[in-house]
Structure formats: structure tokens, C-alpha cells
Amino acid sequence: MTLATRPCFHESPLLTDLYQLTMAYGYWKTGTAHKEAVFHLFFRKAPFKSGYTIAAGLADAITWLRNLRFGPQELSYLATLVGNDGKPLFEAAFLKYLRAFRFTGDVDAVPEGTVVFPNEPLLRIKGPIIEGQLAETALLNFINFQTLIATKAARICEAAQGEPVLEFGLRRAQGVDGALAASRSAYIGGCAATSNVLAGQVFGIPVKGTHAHSWVMSFDDEAEAFQAYAEAMPNNSVFLVDTYDTLEGVRRAVAAGRWLRDNGHEMVGIRLDSGDLAYLSIEARKILDEAGFPDAVIVASNDLDEHIIASLKQQGAKIGLWGVGTKLVTAYDQPALGGVYKLAATRVPGGEWEFKVKLSEQSIKISNPGILQARRFTKGGEFIGDMIFNEEAMPLNTRMIVDPADVTRRKVMPADAVADDLLVPVFRGGELVYAAPTLEDIRARAREQLDRLYGGTKRLLNPHEYPVGLEPGLFDLKTQLVFKNRKVA
Amino acid sequence: MTLATRPCFHESPLLTDLYQLTMAYGYWKTGTAHKEAVFHLFFRKAPFKSGYTIAAGLADAITWLRNLRFGPQELSYLATLVGNDGKPLFEAAFLKYLRAFRFTGDVDAVPEGTVVFPNEPLLRIKGPIIEGQLAETALLNFINFQTLIATKAARICEAAQGEPVLEFGLRRAQGVDGALAASRSAYIGGCAATSNVLAGQVFGIPVKGTHAHSWVMSFDDEAEAFQAYAEAMPNNSVFLVDTYDTLEGVRRAVAAGRWLRDNGHEMVGIRLDSGDLAYLSIEARKILDEAGFPDAVIVASNDLDEHIIASLKQQGAKIGLWGVGTKLVTAYDQPALGGVYKLAATRVPGGEWEFKVKLSEQSIKISNPGILQARRFTKGGEFIGDMIFNEEAMPLNTRMIVDPADVTRRKVMPADAVADDLLVPVFRGGELVYAAPTLEDIRARAREQLDRLYGGTKRLLNPHEYPVGLEPGLFDLKTQLVFKNRKVA
Known part of the structure; x- marks a missing residue:
């Protein structure tokens, strides 16, 4: 960028919560930093009780990941931090490790301007757990806010x-x-x-x-x-x-x-x-x-x-x-999107994936396990439903979705519906493989996506509910893991 | 600043609404750019129905004004803007004028961490009208948001x-x-x-x-x-x-x-x-x-x-x-402070001040004319009331305040109350004359100011109303100007 006014802050590796760095230290210290992990970024409820949401913020996420480097100033600052005994939080060898730290993982994400729904992964990151952990806060900041405002703007323009x-x-x-x-x-x-x-x-x-x-x-x-x-x-x-x-x-x-x-x-x-x-x-x-x-x-x-x-x-x-x-x-009536970033699988490099759920008293807060992807079915040019599935265990030609909140609510997509996957490759092995669209293209995509939604979904009040469900195998995996963690079975 | 991550955006002169630049062009074009003007930045209602507000954002305002320069990249960009006939919005001579543009005015402001109330000037800018105009948006952005969050934090810490x-x-x-x-x-x-x-x-x-x-x-x-x-x-x-x-x-x-x-x-x-x-x-x-x-x-x-x-x-x-x-x-329950920036006086350089009000159907939106200052009265260490007055017409030892919303509500400050003026000099003739306090000092000031407020003012719900009024002469001036503009008298 040649502007005198560069988005300098966006590029700092310190744009993160301290606990990401203390956990990173913990992974490094316990020798688990290179364990492979999958994290998903998603939200649980559409903002403004909207029937749809417009994804945005990926451009900043890409810039940040590409520039993820701990320079001398950042490391000097981290060296000043101390714990409750007045001694350093981080030992010198860890700071040296950070000096060579680069993002080497895989990222798949939903292109900006795409219509998305609750629980669908907007971004998936796969790679050494320490990398996914260090990326969490910045990715949430970019995607939460920008998705919120793109959605608010779409609603206002609709009105x-x-x-x-x-x-x-x-x-x-x-x-x-x-x-x-x-x-x-x-x-x-x-x-x-x-x-x-x-x-x-x-x-x-x-x-x-x-x-x-x-x-x-x-x-x-x-x-x-x-x-x-x-x-x-x-x-x-x-x-x-x-x-x-x-x-x-x-x-x-x-x-x-x-x-x-x-x-x-x-x-x-x-x-x-x-x-x-x-x-x-x-x-x-x-x-x-x-x-x-x-x-x-x-x-x-x-x-x-x-x-x-x-x-x-x-x-x-x-x-x-x-x-x-x-x-x-400011998205005045709901100034934050409650997007979260959850661990969904780990493995020793080259081993079998071990899928993870986080429990909660509130069912809506139980995360989905797996290496998740979202598939959108389109018929006659109109979006008719989305399926969230685990890429690692996807039966051929599955067309049934299950409402995660009610196992009895199921829907089968017609055989002539066209299917497209929402997450597209962005990074592979730390290298950018995504040809980022121009802002005009992103804007046109949002317009085109909204045109493909059933009109009632775009109502301001009490919108029609667009069908999004889990692939039945994923639903079963999640149920089993919840039972296991609750020690019910 | 030696950090790799500098707040670069804060320093751009283009951090403004386009209409500030079109008005600046208009002043320049009509030969009125150097007319002297006084603008005040204030808010009309405390956020969160709070009994008090904590001023913040001045540090960024100072940085921006000190760095206010239109460089080659900004001017090239402005040269690309066109009107409805496809021709440039700004003529080349104006862009040349902007190249030499510097802030040369006077600024008085309330130090960060000060307890403030509706209608009190948080910042006053006096100088060529073009300078006050070009500063409006950036100053509002800094002070609106930071004041909002400092206040929210004070309420949370109080709880x-x-x-x-x-x-x-x-x-x-x-x-x-x-x-x-x-x-x-x-x-x-x-x-x-x-x-x-x-x-x-x-x-x-x-x-x-x-x-x-x-x-x-x-x-x-x-x-x-x-x-x-x-x-x-x-x-x-x-x-x-x-x-x-x-x-x-x-x-x-x-x-x-x-x-x-x-x-x-x-x-x-x-x-x-x-x-x-x-x-x-x-x-x-x-x-x-x-x-x-x-x-x-x-x-x-x-x-x-x-x-x-x-x-x-x-x-x-x-x-x-x-x-x-x-x-x-995000100050979730009220994510924006409605701070405004209003013209209150103009004069030909060296001439008499002509005071201004903006009318509105809503009485609360009628601005105060004058070269405003706020005086805080303290007794026994406790703040007991604030007077907003016109520095150009301040009778000696006035101690009466009039509620601007109700002429019959008046209060006389006791003779033994100590009086301090809230606005302090920050710029004089474009030069910084303010020794900015450290962040620790600002935080300590907020604590100390809150300690001097009557407890009921700090209640979360239905707080005690702290007395703030106009000096009677200012009240009369405002009333006369409203009559004149409404052509009632």
C-alpha cells in the first residue's frame, strides 16, 4: 500500500488477548504447540433478529495472517510482562521461538458478500494449534464487526x-x-x-x-x-x-x-x-x-x-x-455480533482426528465437532437450504439436513438442486491461494446473493426462517460426544 | 512514536466528512475563509441516563490538529473527485491552498478524566472559520467515542x-x-x-x-x-x-x-x-x-x-x-454519544463578535451562543454546580445559574464556594500550549473527580441531577437571538 495512511494497527501480532499468548506459551512449554487443530469461527444468532447475515471482514483477516511476525519491538514488550511473583511471564527461549513464528496453516473461508446463517463456519483454520490459537482474537475482531455492519447496511438498503x-x-x-x-x-x-x-x-x-x-x-x-x-x-x-x-x-x-x-x-x-x-x-x-x-x-x-x-x-x-x-x-440496536471461535478437532500430526465439543447449560452454546464445511442447495436460482457437514465423514450424495435443536425436524433437498460449498480455500500451508475479489465485486456478490433469497427471509420483522441443518452423521457425532462428555453414556 | 504499529489513520487530514471540504472550498471561494469563528463541541444528554459523564479523547484530538497537513497523496486523491457534471469538485488553486494549510487557531478543552455534564463545552475552537470547519468530524469522532467508553467504564467500576x-x-x-x-x-x-x-x-x-x-x-x-x-x-x-x-x-x-x-x-x-x-x-x-x-x-x-x-x-x-x-x-446499551459541534460566533478579524444560534423545533437542540466557558463551584471539597457563561460578557462575580429549560429555576452559588473554569488552554495561534498529562494522571483525575461528586449523582438508576445552568446574561442573549431568528421580535 502506498498511502501515507496505512492500516498499521491491523498488522500487529499483538492485536490479541493476552491469554492467547499465555496459552501459546503453554502449548510450547508442554511440547504440544505442533499438535494439529481445527478451529471454526461462527455466530449463533443473526444480528437484529435478521433472517440473513452478510459475511465481511475476510480481507483484513488475510492481511493480518500474511503479516503475522513478531518483531523486536513486540518481543521487547512481551519480555516486560510479569506474573504474580514479579518474574517474567514468558521465558526468553519462547520469545526466541516467536521471533521465527510464521503462519503455516490452512484457512478456508466464506467470501465476503456471501449470505450466511447461524452456526455455519465463516472461517476454518487448520494447522498447528499454537497458530490457530494466536489468530483467534484478531480474526474475531475483523469478522464480527464487519459482518455486523454489512448486514445492517443490507437491511437499511432493503428498506x-x-x-x-x-x-x-x-x-x-x-x-x-x-x-x-x-x-x-x-x-x-x-x-x-x-x-x-x-x-x-x-x-x-x-x-x-x-x-x-x-x-x-x-x-x-x-x-x-x-x-x-x-x-x-x-x-x-x-x-x-x-x-x-x-x-x-x-x-x-x-x-x-x-x-x-x-x-x-x-x-x-x-x-x-x-x-x-x-x-x-x-x-x-x-x-x-x-x-x-x-x-x-x-x-x-x-x-x-x-x-x-x-x-x-x-x-x-x-x-x-x-x-x-x-x-x-455502530449497529445501534445491536452493536456487536456474538461471533465465537471454537476448537472442533485435534490430532497428532498425521494421526486420526479427535473431535471436540464444548458443553454448556444452554444447548445453543454447544459447539459442533468435525472439520466443518457448509453446502448450499439452489433450485431455480433460489437458495433453498444449507447443510453443515464434517468433511472427514461425508457420505456420498447426502441430501438430508437435521435441525440441531430438534432431531425430528428434517428436510431432504430435491435431487435436482445444485450444491455449492461455501468455504473456499484461502491459505494452504501458510501460502495465500485466494485471489481476493475487488470491493466492487464483493458488493455485487452481496446484491446477487440477496436476490437469490426467498423474499420473506428479507423481511425486517419476523422473517421467514431459512433452513440450515446438520448432515445426519454430524448430528449423531455431536450427540455421542455430548453424551460422552456429560458421562451419560 | 517509535512503535512499529503507529496510529497512522489518526493522522490523516482526510479523516473527515466530504462536506467539511466542500464548505472549506466554499469559504475559500467566497473569500470568507479567514473570517473568525468559534465552534463548541458538546453533548445534549448524558449517555446511559447517567448522572455524570467522563471526558476523554483529547489526546487524539491534539495529535490530529498538530499533524493537520495535506500531503501529495491526499491532494491527488481530492483532485479526482467530481460533481454532477463530471467536472472536478475542487479547483487546482484550492488544492494548492490546502497544501500550505496549517492549523493556526486557539483551542480550549476540558482535560481528559474530568466529570462533565450536558451542554457544557468539552472543546472550544476559535480561529479562521475554515480551520474550525475542517476539524469538526475528526474531533467529534475522537471525543464522542472515548467519552462514551470512559463513562461506561466508570459506571461499571462504580457497580x-x-x-x-x-x-x-x-x-x-x-x-x-x-x-x-x-x-x-x-x-x-x-x-x-x-x-x-x-x-x-x-x-x-x-x-x-x-x-x-x-x-x-x-x-x-x-x-x-x-x-x-x-x-x-x-x-x-x-x-x-x-x-x-x-x-x-x-x-x-x-x-x-x-x-x-x-x-x-x-x-x-x-x-x-x-x-x-x-x-x-x-x-x-x-x-x-x-x-x-x-x-x-x-x-x-x-x-x-x-x-x-x-x-x-x-x-x-x-x-x-x-x-x-x-x-x-461497545457501550452496548447506547453505542454512540450524540456529541455535536456547533458554530456559536463569527466576526471579521478584529471586529465585534456576532453570536449565533441554530434553531430547532426541539428546544433541547437550540445551541448556546457566545464564547463559552464552564465554571465549576466547589464547597467543602464537593462539586455543587456548574455555570455556562459567555467569556465576552461575563459580569464580575456572577454566582447565579438559570436552568435553560425553565427560566424560573435558578440557583445562587454560596459566596464561599471555590470556582474553577473547566476549559483550559490547549492551542494558542496553532501552537500547543498544553502539557498533556500521562494516562495514569488522567485516570487518577477521573477517580478524584468522581470522589467529589455527591453520591446520588453516581446512582445507576434515576441519579440525582447535578445543577448546571446558564449565567443569566447568557440566558438573555440566547433568548433574544432565538426571538430574532424566529422573527418574533
Whole structure:
């Protein structure tokens, strides 16, 4: 990357919880560091009670794994850490080991922009247990947040019914990278542009924006402010009309629009940022239409989200472009995706896999054992169901899925359904084997995936439940392991 | 900074909304760029219905303003932006102007760690309007998020009643910097340590952690896993006991603890991460005490926040260290602080100030005019009320404050109260004049400020309302300006 502003933090091997390093030390110390292990990254519940989720964050995960190196500064820092007796946490030989540490494992992952569902592996990592352990926290950070925002954006764009949505959450985002990663994820989810200029520079996302209340307030009156803006930037004039009196503001925007037209330009539109957006947009539309500006767009903002947009649409609001900030970039109604990363199998190199489950009082928290893959069945272009299966024990042509929460709920995929596996190879033996798509391709993929989902799955409230189940052999393996660990059988 | 991992993004001048640049262009184009202006950054409502808020984020704001330079890469990027006619948004002469652009204004700000309240200026910027405009978005991003998390952390630490709180939200945080900035802010708010190793390296925050479920699952059984961990890292042994059966796990931790003791070490404690934390901690405490480990701490985690901690305390839970992740670092119940940045005065250089208000249908959204400062009155060591006043028109020894929402509610500060102004000089003429405190000092300040607040103000629910009002002359100025803008008088 040649930018002056590089994502430096993303590249640090210390972007991790300390316990990953203490466990890594433990594996090294007990001679088990090179035991082979399989970890899966997945989530248990879709965010926002959504019927679907859009995967994102893989690009950062790839960058981090490729750059995973402990340099002198990181090792010096780790050497300063002490335990409860004041002595070093890590012995010098371990730090020396870390100096030569490289990621050598296999990674399979779901491409960004893919529609995914609870319990499906978004990323699978296979290799020395110490490598999978050291990667956990960073991978979760990237994928949890970016998947969350891509999904939120898709829901908001769905509510806007194809009208463009502008993301402008930088000022309220959680940190600088919280904003940048959100801009990228929002674009994947379907937003048309961002206000964040840095996101424009770093990711090539279209940037948009015109003026704020402070512009209007800095002039003696609103008419003067609009006229000055029209003169300064005739090819980018959206007038913010609600600084003093909104409909008066629309009339002043019309005056500036006439001046623009007389000078060979066309005003882009007006923006409403407060008040009753349904009423004001309908009234503003009348004023603009009657004045001969039927193509001037009405932009609306003010704490919008998918629910408010859907409601405004129902009320007949005449809004043509939606500005969404805080509620999108922070995923306000559910600001974290509860993605987890679980050990599912271990073996001595070259030996037999030993499958693992983590128990829990809550059935939903019991993990799936195996070397997992997800298979998607498509019929007539529409996605009809996904099967989670263990690659190590996959019977030929299995087409039945079992609901992990209810063994009696089963579904058989039709014989003429097309099957595709969601996880694709990303790293093999530590080498990148994945041709990463462009951001535009990722965005197009999300759009295309959403088009293949049954409409009811995309409802904002109480969506249709898309069928996802375990391959019956995997269901049996899981049940046996739970019995074994609970010492019931 | 000598770290390999520098906060590069924080330093970009493009960390802004596009409309700040289009307005900057407009000021430049209309010849008003050097008009003097005063902007204030403030919030209108405390987050989480809290009785107080802890200011944070100034350090990043200072770094950004000091480094505000448009380099060749930023200018090349800006040159690519076009308007609705496909022609450039910015003319070349403006980009040339930006190349020489430097921050030359005055900044006054509330030191990090200070207790603050709605409508008080957290930061005031005075100087050429173009500079204040270009700084808006970045300043809001830094201060909104970091203030939010420092406040959340203070509330959580308050609920823990002085017992240490460990922040470990990295995996669920909003982006890399969302996590890093959160770790720093959580430490300011009172957290004792973080799991985030990068935050340890970058900010010098103590880091803590031991092992996860995956460590236990990677061994054939729990006893073997605990023993291996004890052997590998005898000076840092907190055993996670809930992978299979929690109270059985506690007994196995005791066995590993005995081995440690026999070998000259002491186990630090155990961790509970699921289930009924009140019941399990009480039972675990009995087992540990009876086995001769009264000093082994019980660490608890699992989606904790201030309300759950307060409830666990009430139930007599025997927890000595609180691990808080997702709900702290994302401020889950209110993931954004609605801080705003408003123009309050302009003048031609050397002329008279012209004060400004922004109107709104909602009274709470009408901004305060003036060159604002906040004065805090203290009596007997306790904070008793704050006055917001206009520095340009401050009558001597005014001690009365008026509730901006109710002109009949007034309070006179006692004559023997000590008065201190909250905003302190940070930049003068673009030069840094502020000796930034260390992170430890900032954290100590937050603690000391909280100690000076009346206890009821710190209640989690329905807190006592701390008195904050306008100086009567400012109240009158605001009222007159609203009338004038509404054309009522």
C-alpha cells in the first residue's frame, strides 16, 4: 500500500488477548504447540433478529495472517510482562521461538458478500494449534464487526427499496477504524457512497456531501448562504433547508436553483435533517415540482435506520436519497455480533482426528465437532437450504439436513438442486491461494446473493426462517460426544 | 512514536466528512475563509441516563490538529473527485491552498478524566472559520467515542465497588481502533487492566489473562489441562472451570493449586464464564476456602455490565474480579454519544463578535451562543454546580445559574464556594500550549473527580441531577437571538 495512511494497527501480532499468548506459551512449554487443530469461527444468532447475515471482514483477516511476525519491538514488550511473583511471564527461549513464528496453516473461508446463517463456519483454520490459537482474537475482531455492519447496511438498503443510501457515520463511529471498517462494510451491504473521505481514499468508495448548518449560520441569512454555495460549487449543490424554517428554506433553495439553471447548472436537491420528515418531504416535493424542479432529489437524515425508513415509505414520504449515520455505523440496536471461535478437532500430526465439543447449560452454546464445511442447495436460482457437514465423514450424495435443536425436524433437498460449498480455500500451508475479489465485486456478490433469497427471509420483522441443518452423521457425532462428555453414556 | 504499529489513520487530514471540504472550498471561494469563528463541541444528554459523564479523547484530538497537513497523496486523491457534471469538485488553486494549510487557531478543552455534564463545552475552537470547519468530524469522532467508553467504564467500576474490573472486549469491539481507543478509555474510567496486548504496548496499560476453553479442550481431560497450565505458567494460574462441569472444575483447580503450592507457587484463582454466577461463585468460594485457598480470587465473566454486576453483588456473589467485554467496549446499551459541534460566533478579524444560534423545533437542540466557558463551584471539597457563561460578557462575580429549560429555576452559588473554569488552554495561534498529562494522571483525575461528586449523582438508576445552568446574561442573549431568528421580535 502506498498511502501515507496505512492500516498499521491491523498488522500487529499483538492485536490479541493476552491469554492467547499465555496459552501459546503453554502449548510450547508442554511440547504440544505442533499438535494439529481445527478451529471454526461462527455466530449463533443473526444480528437484529435478521433472517440473513452478510459475511465481511475476510480481507483484513488475510492481511493480518500474511503479516503475522513478531518483531523486536513486540518481543521487547512481551519480555516486560510479569506474573504474580514479579518474574517474567514468558521465558526468553519462547520469545526466541516467536521471533521465527510464521503462519503455516490452512484457512478456508466464506467470501465476503456471501449470505450466511447461524452456526455455519465463516472461517476454518487448520494447522498447528499454537497458530490457530494466536489468530483467534484478531480474526474475531475483523469478522464480527464487519459482518455486523454489512448486514445492517443490507437491511437499511432493503428498506430503502433500491433508492440510494449514503453512509455518513464517521463522527459517531467507534474509533477511527470503527468508522473506516464500517464505511467499507456498509458499501458491501449496498450503500451507494460514504461521507468519509478517508474511506474514499483507502477503499475507493464514492464520497458524497455538500454543506452543514454551520455554513448557513456563518452568513447573515439563509438566502445569502445558499447563493454563495451555488456560486462556489455549482456542480454539487444540495441545500440543507432546516436551519431556521424548513419550508421557507425550500423556497430559498428554489431561488438558488433558478440562479444555477440560469448559469448552466442544475441543483442536485435539498436536504431535510429534522422535523416530521414525511410531512416536510411531501410539502417540499410540491414546492420543488411547482417551481419546475421535478428532478431535484430530497435527501433525508436524522437518526434513520431500517425501521424508520420503512415507516417513512409507508407514510408516502417523498425522499429519494437516505443519509444514514450513527444507527448504521455502530449497529445501534445491536452493536456487536456474538461471533465465537471454537476448537472442533485435534490430532497428532498425521494421526486420526479427535473431535471436540464444548458443553454448556444452554444447548445453543454447544459447539459442533468435525472439520466443518457448509453446502448450499439452489433450485431455480433460489437458495433453498444449507447443510453443515464434517468433511472427514461425508457420505456420498447426502441430501438430508437435521435441525440441531430438534432431531425430528428434517428436510431432504430435491435431487435436482445444485450444491455449492461455501468455504473456499484461502491459505494452504501458510501460502495465500485466494485471489481476493475487488470491493466492487464483493458488493455485487452481496446484491446477487440477496436476490437469490426467498423474499420473506428479507423481511425486517419476523422473517421467514431459512433452513440450515446438520448432515445426519454430524448430528449423531455431536450427540455421542455430548453424551460422552456429560458421562451419560 | 517509535512503535512499529503507529496510529497512522489518526493522522490523516482526510479523516473527515466530504462536506467539511466542500464548505472549506466554499469559504475559500467566497473569500470568507479567514473570517473568525468559534465552534463548541458538546453533548445534549448524558449517555446511559447517567448522572455524570467522563471526558476523554483529547489526546487524539491534539495529535490530529498538530499533524493537520495535506500531503501529495491526499491532494491527488481530492483532485479526482467530481460533481454532477463530471467536472472536478475542487479547483487546482484550492488544492494548492490546502497544501500550505496549517492549523493556526486557539483551542480550549476540558482535560481528559474530568466529570462533565450536558451542554457544557468539552472543546472550544476559535480561529479562521475554515480551520474550525475542517476539524469538526475528526474531533467529534475522537471525543464522542472515548467519552462514551470512559463513562461506561466508570459506571461499571462504580457497580464493582472498588473491586478490580478487567476489560477484555477486543474480539467484539468495533474495529481495531474501536478496541484500542476503548481499552484506553476504559482504563481512564477506572478499569484495572485490559486483555488487549496491543493496548498494553501502545498505552502502557497493564495486561491480564490466562487461558480459554480451547486450552482445556485440547487436552484429554480437564485435570490434565489444569496441571499442564500450572506447570507451564506457575506464576499466572487462573483456571477456567466451566468447560464441562463447573463445580467439578473447581475441585480440579484445587488439585492444581495444591501442586502449585507444593512447588512454591500460589494459584491466582478460578474463572467462571457461564451459568448462575451468584450460585456458582458462592459454591466455588466454599470449595476453595475449605481446601485452604481463601486468597484464590473468583473471576467472573459472561456479558457483564453495571446492572448485572450490581445485581450479582446484591445476591451475595463471591466474585473478586470482574471481566467485562462486549458491553463495555461497545457501550452496548447506547453505542454512540450524540456529541455535536456547533458554530456559536463569527466576526471579521478584529471586529465585534456576532453570536449565533441554530434553531430547532426541539428546544433541547437550540445551541448556546457566545464564547463559552464552564465554571465549576466547589464547597467543602464537593462539586455543587456548574455555570455556562459567555467569556465576552461575563459580569464580575456572577454566582447565579438559570436552568435553560425553565427560566424560573435558578440557583445562587454560596459566596464561599471555590470556582474553577473547566476549559483550559490547549492551542494558542496553532501552537500547543498544553502539557498533556500521562494516562495514569488522567485516570487518577477521573477517580478524584468522581470522589467529589455527591453520591446520588453516581446512582445507576434515576441519579440525582447535578445543577448546571446558564449565567443569566447568557440566558438573555440566547433568548433574544432565538426571538430574532424566529422573527418574533
